[in-house]
Amino acid sequence: QVQLVESGGGSVQAGGSLRLSCAVSKWSYLMGWFRQAPGKERQGVAVMYTGSGSTRYRDSVKGRFTISQDSAKNTVYLQMNSLKPEDTAMYYCAADRRAYSTVDALDPRRFTYWGQGTQATVSS
Numbered sequence: 001q002v003q004l005v006e007s008g009g010g011s012v013q014a015g016g017s018l019r020l021s022c023a024v025s026k027w028s029y030l031m032g033w034f035r036q037a038p039g040k041e042r043q044g045v046a047v048m049y050t051g052s053g054s055t056r057y058r059d060s061v062k063g064r065f066t067i068s069q070d071s072a073k074n075t076v077y078l079q080m081n082s083l084k085p086e087d088t089a090m091y092y093c094a095a096d097r098r099a100y101s102t103v104d105a106l107d108p109r110r111f112t113y114w115g116q117g118t119q120a121t122v123s124s
Contacts, residue, residue, distance in 0.1 A: 022093030044106030
């Protein structure tokens with residue numbers, strides 16, 4: 001079992017920044033950040049293969065969001081810059097310990113473990 005605890009959400013104006021943190025109880029092969037707005041499906045935002053450091057982002061956040069890790073602290077971060085109102089959502093951290101899956105890494109179905117979420121609200 002893997003426990004994840006997110007923090008760092010809040011309310012900012014458009015153009016502002018937030019940094020989300022996710023404390024993970026066990027090393028996991030793949031870490032990700034997802035978001036879900038009311039009435040919408042959960043969508044992948046950014047993922048990182050922790051061994052190689054390789055990352056992937058959804059197109060709408062490329063150049064604005066950065067996923068990173070601090071292995072010593074077992075923590076994954078999501079730095080969100082140039083925030084837009086459409087970034088408003090509940091953000092979830094996710095982990096998976098499997099090295100291989102046929103499911104795309106930005107697909108929520110790829111992940112086994114989830115945090116409770118942290119809200120990010122961007123006003124115009």
